[in-house]
Amino acid sequence: MKIMRHNLAIRFTHWVTALSILVLFFSGFGQMPIYKRYYVDQLPGLGWSSDFLITLHIHYWAAAMLIFVVFYYAAYLSITKKWDIIPKKGDLRESMQIFAAILGLAEEPDSDKYLAEQRLAFVVTALSILVLIVTGIIKVYKNLPGNYLPPEVVFWTAQIHNLFTVILLLTIIAHLGAFLIKANRPLVASMFTGWISADYVRQRHGKWWSKLNLDLTDEQIDIPLSASAEENREVI
Amino acid sequence: MEITRRSFLKRTALSGVAAAAVLTKTNQVMAQSAADSEWATVINVDKCDGCTHLDTPLCTLACRSKNEHNFPVPEKPIVDYWPQKKHEDWSEQKNLTNRLTPYNWTYVQNLVVEYNGQKKKVHLPRRCMHCENPPCSTLCPFGVNDKTPAGPVVIDSQGCFGGAKCRDVCPWHIPQRQAGVGLYRKVAPDYVGGGVMYKCDMCYDLLESGREPACVSACPRGAITFGPKEEMLRYARQWVQKNNGHIYGDTENGGTLTYYISTVSFDAINKAIMSQDMDQKPGKIHMSTDIKNPLDEPAGIAQGMVIAPLAGLMAAGLSAYQIMKGDDSDENNAS
The missing domain is CATH 1.20.5 (Single alpha-helices involved in coiled-coils or other helix-helix interfaces)
Known part of the structure; x- marks a missing residue:
C-alpha cells in the first residue's frame, strides 16, 4: 500500500530549487577569490572556476532559474491552497517534542503531512531564499551599466547577501543531516518517486492519516511499497 | 555613450548641481560643489615630457607625498596565502616609482614609439582610469569599493579583505595589494584574504574640499587638465579633431573619466608598451584599445x-x- 506524498509539481519545485541553489552556491562562492588560491581550478574540468566572469554568468542564469521556481511555487500554493508546509501555532513546542522523541526522552506526537520541525525549517529556508533573491536583485541592478547606489546600500546588500548565504547553507546542511536519523529516511525516496508507504504514514503522520480517511484493512496497508519499502517498514 | 551620458545626467541631477561648473585651471580653487558633480581628467600625452630631467616625475612625487599617510604599514612577519607559498609585500620596495605598487599610485611610463615611420619619445602618466561602470567596484564581494557620484572609484581600506579580485577584473589590473595589513588579519589571516588593495582615488578628499588632484597641480607643463566630465570630454575631442590626434579612455571599458589625447596612435603606444616594458608582473599597464566592459x-x-x-x-x-x-x-x- 502506498500513498502519494509529493506530487509532480512539488517534486519539480524541490529539485529545480535544489539544482539552482547548488549551482548558486558554487558560482557564488566563486565570486570570492578562493578557487584559484585553493587550486580548485586545477581540478580536471574546473579550469573555468576561477574566472569571475564565467561564474558570474552562471550565477545569473541559476538565479533566473531559482526566481522562476519560487514564483512557480508561490503561485502553485496560492492557487491550490495546499498550506500543509506553512507553520502552525505551537510548532516550536512540537518540534522540541520530536527532538526529545529522537533522543528517546518522549513520545513522538502525531504529525500532519509535515512534521512541525519541517514546517519551521521550511520557513527559515524560504525566508533565506527570499532575502537572497531580493539582495541579489539589488546587486544585479547595481552591476547594470549606468546605475548608481549609495555606498551604504552596496555595503549592506553585500553583507546581508553573504550572511544569508551562510544561513541557507546551514539550513541545507541540517536538511541533509536529518537523514542521519533513520526514521526520516523513507522520505528520501518519496522526494524522487512521490510515493511513501501507507504504514509509514499511519505510524508517523497520524493527523494526515486520519485526514486521508482511507478505509483500509491492516493487510492492505502492509502490502510492500517495493523491495526497498520492506526496509522502510523495518525502520518504523 | 548613451548610457554614460544618461548616468551622468542622473547623477548630477541627484546631487542637484549643474554640470556646467567652471572649468578650473591649475591652482585655481574649485567651487564648493566639487564633489557633487562628476569630474574627469584629460592627459595630454604630447605635453608630458616625463620630467626626464628629474629623478622622479613631479606628478608621481606629488601623489606620493599627498597620499603618504594612507600607505600601508604591515605588521611582520607576514604569513603566506595558504596553501600558496607566497604573499605580496611591497613594503621593502617603497621607493619604486616606475610601476604601480601599494606605495606608488601613479607612475610615468617612458617609451620610444614607432609611428608613421618615425621614432618618437612618448611619456605616459598611468594610474586608475576611474571607469564609468567599474568592474572592480561592482564585483567587489564585500561591497567596499565605491563608485562615488563625483566619479572617483574609492577603495575602503578599512573594509578591504585583499582578495585582489578587483585587480583581476580590472581591464588594466590597476589595484595593487599589500599583505600584512587590514581586516583579514583579524579573521583568519592564514586562510582568507590577503591584505588591502591600493590605487589612485582621484584625491577624493581634496575634491571634497574643493581642490583638484595633487598630480594635476604638480604638473609643470599643464599636461593634466581637470574639470567637469562633459567639459573634459568636449575639450579632448576638440583637441583630437584639431590636431588629427587620438583619444583613449572615452569608450574603453564602456567609458572612463580619464581621457588621454595624443598625436601618436594608442595602438602604436600599446605596441611599444608590450615590447619594451611589460615584465608580466602586476603594476605595469597596457594600453590596449580593444577593451569591452566585462x-x-x-x-x-x-x-x-x-x-x-x-x-x-x-x-x-x-x-x-x-x-x-x-x-x-x-x-x-x-x-
Whole structure:
C-alpha cells in the first residue's frame, strides 16, 4: 500500500530549487577569490572556476532559474491552497517534542503531512531564499551599466547577501543531516518517486492519516511499497 | 555613450548641481560643489615630457607625498596565502616609482614609439582610469569599493579583505595589494584574504574640499587638465579633431573619466608598451584599445532574468489547472 506524498509539481519545485541553489552556491562562492588560491581550478574540468566572469554568468542564469521556481511555487500554493508546509501555532513546542522523541526522552506526537520541525525549517529556508533573491536583485541592478547606489546600500546588500548565504547553507546542511536519523529516511525516496508507504504514514503522520480517511484493512496497508519499502517498514 | 551620458545626467541631477561648473585651471580653487558633480581628467600625452630631467616625475612625487599617510604599514612577519607559498609585500620596495605598487599610485611610463615611420619619445602618466561602470567596484564581494557620484572609484581600506579580485577584473589590473595589513588579519589571516588593495582615488578628499588632484597641480607643463566630465570630454575631442590626434579612455571599458589625447596612435603606444616594458608582473599597464566592459554581457542576461517570474507564474497556472481538473494521475492519494 502506498500513498502519494509529493506530487509532480512539488517534486519539480524541490529539485529545480535544489539544482539552482547548488549551482548558486558554487558560482557564488566563486565570486570570492578562493578557487584559484585553493587550486580548485586545477581540478580536471574546473579550469573555468576561477574566472569571475564565467561564474558570474552562471550565477545569473541559476538565479533566473531559482526566481522562476519560487514564483512557480508561490503561485502553485496560492492557487491550490495546499498550506500543509506553512507553520502552525505551537510548532516550536512540537518540534522540541520530536527532538526529545529522537533522543528517546518522549513520545513522538502525531504529525500532519509535515512534521512541525519541517514546517519551521521550511520557513527559515524560504525566508533565506527570499532575502537572497531580493539582495541579489539589488546587486544585479547595481552591476547594470549606468546605475548608481549609495555606498551604504552596496555595503549592506553585500553583507546581508553573504550572511544569508551562510544561513541557507546551514539550513541545507541540517536538511541533509536529518537523514542521519533513520526514521526520516523513507522520505528520501518519496522526494524522487512521490510515493511513501501507507504504514509509514499511519505510524508517523497520524493527523494526515486520519485526514486521508482511507478505509483500509491492516493487510492492505502492509502490502510492500517495493523491495526497498520492506526496509522502510523495518525502520518504523 | 548613451548610457554614460544618461548616468551622468542622473547623477548630477541627484546631487542637484549643474554640470556646467567652471572649468578650473591649475591652482585655481574649485567651487564648493566639487564633489557633487562628476569630474574627469584629460592627459595630454604630447605635453608630458616625463620630467626626464628629474629623478622622479613631479606628478608621481606629488601623489606620493599627498597620499603618504594612507600607505600601508604591515605588521611582520607576514604569513603566506595558504596553501600558496607566497604573499605580496611591497613594503621593502617603497621607493619604486616606475610601476604601480601599494606605495606608488601613479607612475610615468617612458617609451620610444614607432609611428608613421618615425621614432618618437612618448611619456605616459598611468594610474586608475576611474571607469564609468567599474568592474572592480561592482564585483567587489564585500561591497567596499565605491563608485562615488563625483566619479572617483574609492577603495575602503578599512573594509578591504585583499582578495585582489578587483585587480583581476580590472581591464588594466590597476589595484595593487599589500599583505600584512587590514581586516583579514583579524579573521583568519592564514586562510582568507590577503591584505588591502591600493590605487589612485582621484584625491577624493581634496575634491571634497574643493581642490583638484595633487598630480594635476604638480604638473609643470599643464599636461593634466581637470574639470567637469562633459567639459573634459568636449575639450579632448576638440583637441583630437584639431590636431588629427587620438583619444583613449572615452569608450574603453564602456567609458572612463580619464581621457588621454595624443598625436601618436594608442595602438602604436600599446605596441611599444608590450615590447619594451611589460615584465608580466602586476603594476605595469597596457594600453590596449580593444577593451569591452566585462559587465556588458551579464547585463544582457539580467534583462533576460525579468522573464523568469512570468514563466514561473505561467507554469504554476498550468500545473494547478491540471491538478484541479484531475489530470494529474499521481495526485490521487492512494493506490
